[in-house]
Amino acid sequence: MTESFKIDENITVKLQELGNKANRITRKAVRESAPGFAEILKANTPYESIADRSWKAQRRMDRLTGKKSKFKHMRDDVQFSGVTQTGQVNVGFGKDTYWRVHFVELGTVNQKANPFIERAIEAGTGPYTESVSNIIRSELGL
Numbered sequence: 001m002t003e004s005f006k007i008d009e010n011i012t013v014k015l016q017e018l019g020n021k022a023n024r025i026t027r028k029a030v031r032e033s034a035p036g037f038a039e040i041l042k043a044n045t046p047y048e049s050i051a052d053r054s055w056k057a058q059r060r061m062d063r064l065t066g067k068k069s070k071f072k073h074m075r076d077d078v079q080f081s082g083v084t085q086t087g088q089v090n091v092g093f094g095k096d097t098y099w100r101v102h103f104v105e106l107g108t109v110n111q112k113a114n115p116f117i118e119r120a121i122e123a124g125t126g127p128y129t130e131s132v133s134n135i136i137r138s139e140l141g142l
Contacts, residue, residue, distance in 0.1 A: 023087075025136055025139040025140065026087055026136070027083045027087060028135065028139065029131075029132045029133075029136050029139070030083055030087060030088070030089050030132060031083050031089060032131070032135055033128050033132045033135065034091055035080065036127060036128060036131055037080075037091050037124045037127075037128045038078050038079070038080045038091050040120050040123055040124035040127070040128075041078050041091055041092075041117070041120040041124070042078040043120075044116045044117075044119050044120035044123065045074050045075040045078065045116055045120075046074075046075075046104060046114055047073055047075045048073075071096070071097075072094075072096045072097055073097075074093055074097045074100065074101060074104070077094040077096055077097040077098075078091070078092070078093060078094075079091075079092065079093065079094045080092075101117070105117050105118075
């Protein structure tokens with residue numbers, strides 16, 4: 001014997017509204033917490049003021065053209081995106097410096113590894129999670 005039941009349309013509408021509100025609150029919490037994590041990454045990014053951060057071929061090209069290329073420090077190029085469709089915010093480095101990050105993080109034959117991103121993740125996970133949960137609580141009125 002099968003039983004059938006009917007769902008009131010008002011319940012369905014209210015559940016849909018609740019789902020939309022949850023998405024909006026979650027996106028807001030992630031978006032507003034990202035700058036704090038970006039600051040932690042910036043604070044953990046190594047900074048060297050001695051080198052010009054150019055490579056040998058670039059210095060040679062600068063001598064030939066008589067021009068002096070200026071390269072950004074990684075610390076000065078920390079950026080974060082907006083909230084993606086999957087509800088994430090990407091925190092990292094801009095197009096001028098992203099390609100060199102792995103040399104510092106993982107090291108090279110001539111350079112010891114300096115896992116600053118790993119340290120930033122460890123240092124930032126707690127404050128980021130706390131910030132997200134506080135925003136969600138305040139939006140829900142808890």
